[in-house]
Amino acid sequence: MNQLKTIPLIAMLMLAGCLATADTDTSKRVVEYEPVVYYNNSSYQFDNVAPMSYGESFDLTLNETTTLYVELYTRFHDSLVWDKGMFNLSLVHDNYTWSFETNETTIQEFNHTFNQSGNFTVHVRASGSDDPADDIPGDAYIAYLRFETGKQE
């Protein structure tokens, strides 16, 4: 019984392989907008009572026009004792720096397009603390970054 099920499955897999190959061999190729996409997700919650900083960095090579799409959730309380926490996102490439900073408690989506190619370093930094006297969890952020590069404009 198992063999009867296996044989058609193998035949289907072979056929699927043929179809996929035939598809890519098409001589008339349509050049479409195919961006190269990089994702980076970063998040942190400050459970410390005294202020603390947190950061992540990563390198990225970008080729043509790049659009960075950001989905950002930030939560920062007004501390009686310390400076208010903050979130900072920076892209650094040679003498070029783009950065965004906020200390709001909000959800925001935005994008930024830049005509720079080369090796970038992306810095995600934040500082914050937790107020032990309230029921609210500590300062926090969640950042979803999506880089789409190679866009024809």
Ligand SMILES: [Ca+2]
């Ligand atoms: Ca708290």
